[in-house]
Amino acid sequence: MTFRASFAADPHAHGGREFAPAKTGTSTSPSMPAERRGPRSEFQRDRDRIIHSMSFRRLKSKTQVFIAPDGDHYRTRLTHTIEVAQIGRVLARAIGVDEDLTEALCLAHDLGHPPFGHAGEDALSEAMEAHGGFDHNAQTLRTVMRLESPYPTHEGLNLTWDLLEGLAKHNGPITNPNWALRELDEAFPLNFATWPSIEAQIAAIADDIAYDNHDIDDGLRAGFLTLDDLMELDFLASQWRVVEKRFPHAPQDRLLRELVRDQIGLMVNDVLEHTAASTKGFETVSQIREAGRQLAGFSPDMAAQERTLKTFMYEKLYYHPEQVSAAQNAREVVARLFTAYSQDPRQMPPEWQERLPKAEPQRSRMIADFIAGMSDRFAMQSCAKIYGEVPEGLINV
Structure with a gap:
């Protein structure tokens, strides 16, 4: 059983539509042609x-x-x-x-x-x-x-x-x-x-x-x-x-x-x-x-x-x-981080502070972007740095 010839996706054929930005497969740098990075x-x-x-x-x-x-x-x-x-x-x-x-x-x-x-x-x-x-x-x-x-x-x-x-x-x-x-x-x-x-x-x-x-x-x-x-x-x-x-x-x-x-x-x-x-x-x-x-x-x-x-x-x-108890404590960490960054963006790294919009909803959306990128441990460390503690019972295994 094989459908490779008929089903293999064609990145250049999208119902006759052309899309930007640049397609993958073109050079990302004028000095570095795509083929230099491997076939x-x-x-x-x-x-x-x-x-x-x-x-x-x-x-x-x-x-x-x-x-x-x-x-x-x-x-x-x-x-x-x-x-x-x-x-x-x-x-x-x-x-x-x-x-x-x-x-x-x-x-x-x-x-x-x-x-x-x-x-x-x-x-x-x-x-x-x-x-x-x-x-x-x-x-x-x-x-x-x-x-x-x-x-x-x-x-x-x-x-x-x-x-x-x-x-x-x-x-x-x-x-x-x-x-x-x-x-x-x-x-x-x-x-x-x-x-x-x-x-x-x-x-x-x-x-x-x-x-x-x-x-x-x-x-x-x-x-x-x-x-x-x-x-x-x-x-x-x-x-x-x-x-x-x-x-x-x-x-x-x-x-x-x-x-x-x-x-x-x-x-x-x-x-x-x-x-x-x-x-x-x-x-x-x-x-x-x-x-x-x-x-x-x-x-x-x-x-x-x-x-x-x-x-x-x-x-x-x-x-x-x-699990329910740990999840509740985790929600509290994220909620507290969102509140802290919303009230005082200086708690965020400089590169995020510099780009943070002044108007809503873009401002809150960027704060959510920052938090969403965190690992579990970085979120806990960030919460402890701001509030001096994190809720107990986050780690349950």
């Missing part, structure tokens, strides 16, 4: 620019499930991102679409997450309520198109249209874009009304597969989940019996890790089979974008199981009392 495709350059970005490096100290974990073996936003990219590459290669574009989308998908994950996002959303709100997906686009600008001649990382479009709407068409997406779309139209490429759809489902299963692994390690908890779900109990039968003498901790691996494999194979059936008869990227529905994803049966698993994880792990 790479445009999507390979996208991937490399993301990997070399500061916002990508900061993911190493941002929350995945547990806030600022002391343990070395818990996942952070960075390790989660790498795992998503691995699953995305496997899916893209097997389906026959552009593996480099898929990998780049996976690597960039969480760049807009603020410190403390969804707890930090909730705090920024509340602080920004009067100024258009805050959304981590829109912040990802804002990060790569505006905030991180290492090149002399243009804003952002100078990524391809296909990558930006995929980041914007990997979960489907956008019918009511927020202020950040509207602002970016006005400068660089991303066709919000259509479905994204197969590569973007793969990146979205790879994210689900990764965190559905790896969060189980981390929850077990932290003691917030037990084998008895997992056995409440019939499909996990059934798979556990298969694992026990296959390795009757292996210790339980190894069997649990095998269970997680098996679940990833089952989901991956389901996506491959369902996507092959869904895309039958499609021959062009335009047809994918105009399909009117998601084409790469779970079968109905697996989608139902996955929804059940998510409900279970919220009940047992994400809303665990210790």
Whole structure:
């Protein structure tokens, strides 16, 4: 099965539309032709620019499930991102679409997450309520198109249209874009009304597969989940019996890790089979974008199981009392930082003070940009520097 010739995204073919700024693949410096930096495709350059970005490096100290974990073996936003990219590459290669574009989308998908994950996002959303709100997906686009600008001649990382479009709407068409997406779309139209490429759809489902299963692994390690908890779900109990039968003498901790691996494999194979059936008869990227529905994803049966698993994880792990308490303390840190910088911008670094607009809503939006870029630990250090303390109970593993 291969669709590479028909589905491989073409960065120069966007329905007859021409977009600026300069396309990736052109020289970023008159004295440094593109080929001097290696024989790479445009999507390979996208991937490399993301990997070399500061916002990508900061993911190493941002929350995945547990806030600022002391343990070395818990996942952070960075390790989660790498795992998503691995699953995305496997899916893209097997389906026959552009593996480099898929990998780049996976690597960039969480760049807009603020410190403390969804707890930090909730705090920024509340602080920004009067100024258009805050959304981590829109912040990802804002990060790569505006905030991180290492090149002399243009804003952002100078990524391809296909990558930006995929980041914007990997979960489907956008019918009511927020202020950040509207602002970016006005400068660089991303066709919000259509479905994204197969590569973007793969990146979205790879994210689900990764965190559905790896969060189980981390929850077990932290003691917030037990084998008895997992056995409440019939499909996990059934798979556990298969694992026990296959390795009757292996210790339980190894069997649990095998269970997680098996679940990833089952989901991956389901996506491959369902996507092959869904895309039958499609021959062009335009047809994918105009399909009117998601084409790469779970079968109905697996989608139902996955929804059940998510409900279970919220009940047992994400809303665990210790997690709820830590999240509340994290929200307080972000809220206090926003208040402090709003009242006295001199608390911000000089380069941010110099660029801070005087008028709203631009002023508050830039303060949110600064906070969103923080790692968990830098946010805690900044809060302690201003207030002399941080709430207790932020680190719960």
